[in-house]
Amino acid sequence: MILHASTQDLPCLREVGINPSKLFDTELGGRIAGLPRVGLGPLLESLMGVSLAKEHSAVDWSTRPLPHEWLNYAALDVELLIPLRNKMYELLSEAKKWKWAEQEFASILLAPPAPPRIDPWRRTSGMHKIKKRDQLAVIKNLWIARNEIAQTHDVSSGKLLNDAGIIELAIHKPTTKKDIEKTLRPIGMRARWSENMSTWISAIESAVNAPEDQWPPMKSGADTLPPIKLWRERFPEKYAPLTHARFAIETLSHDLSIPAENLISPEVIRRICWAPPAASTAALDVAAVAEAMAGLGARSWQIEIVAAPVASALLEREPREVPAPEEPESEPSVD
Known part of the structure; x- marks a missing residue:
């Protein structure tokens, strides 16, 4: 099977019973070949002189059913993968990197499914702003509530309430519609965020009223290294x-x-x-x-x-110093 950026597509294919036994990933192949730009469009332009139409690249792909012209657009994205694969193979072979690429492609297919993340809500963007455990409790409740709604309605969770909104609500902990709108307005309150206002209020109140021993710890129990x-x-x-x-x-x-x-x-x-x-x-x-x-x-x-x-x-005892950025030369002063 030929895919571009296969790790994004393989989990979805496996959900519908498609399990390829061989793989050629044109995006990864481009990286191993040392090409400067490895997006599908740039690869087709640089290697085959073909430009992809991108008029539907920024549309809402969670829309159902997908319009016919969008389906055509998606199909055209893979139409040239076979000739692109052939060109990529030539590049990798000439650079004596084909064996490297083979091992990388095989490792993707052999990799076990990623285990469920411990506390996935901790990956909310902006967590560095959070300093208290009660704020973590708010983030956890809002993240879980948002995720449940997103899965039920098959919609991107960020459209219901983005991460920046969750962080602001966790910091200020508003418990009324008026206060939530006041908190979110400075970061660009979206109309859609109000559709689940009662859910957000309930999630915040539940966290605020929870006993301290039920608040999440500041650090998770995941096997992660220090920053x-x-x-x-x-x-x-x-x-x-x-x-x-x-x-x-x-x-x-x-x-x-x-x-x-x-x-x-x-x-x-x-x-x-x-x-x-x-x-x-x-x-x-x-x-x-x-x-x-x-x-x-x-x-x-x-x-x-x-x-x-x-x-x-591993034998080194003194760190290698990172060179400081060069200071721009100052112009001579004119007396």
Whole structure:
């Protein structure tokens, strides 16, 4: 099967019983080939000299039924995938990257379904503004209520109430229609947000009136690492190897003309530096690092390229300094 940005489409295809045994992802292929722009339109323009019509790209695709002209537009988006695949294969073969791409495509098909997220409401955009647990309780209630309405009516949740609105309601905790409108007006109150006003009020009141022991903790129980900005001060022994590993990956990325995140997942590098294999911080141990990378899901071609430089980075004790941005030259003063 030929898809563009397959990780977006495969879950939907599997829901209707379509489970491809082979895959060619033209978007991922473009990344591995080192092309600067890998959207479907730019790829068709640069590789085949074809421009896609985009008159329906910004329409509301949750509309049902979809108008006939929209269906035609969607069909034209995949009409040229076969010749694009052939051109991409040529590029990857010439660059001696086809084996890399094969492993990446296979890994997408073999990847297990993502486990349900722990506390998915914590991914609400703007959470950095939240400092109190009662505010988290409001966010949780509003997010769950919004999600239930969205699923029931098959509509994008952001159209019912966007994340910025949820954050503002959590900070101010209004419990009347008038106060909610006053809170949301500065960020651009939408008429549709009022359609479920009673639900929003109920969600906020329930959170406000809940006993403190029912408020969510500030940190979730998910297996997440601390933010990188905390590593330098609190975990310098982990931060130093990370800076050197990142530099090595960026250098390889430039030399091989492949984005760093496709050369190796940044999460793999973070986890290796956070919990390095036993003894790998005392002596160079490429085999242990390679084994750890494989356990975290890295492919063999990735391990072959990056295991050795990452193993070397684990021996570093001082962080690699990030160069400060150059100051613009000031013009000479005129006396």
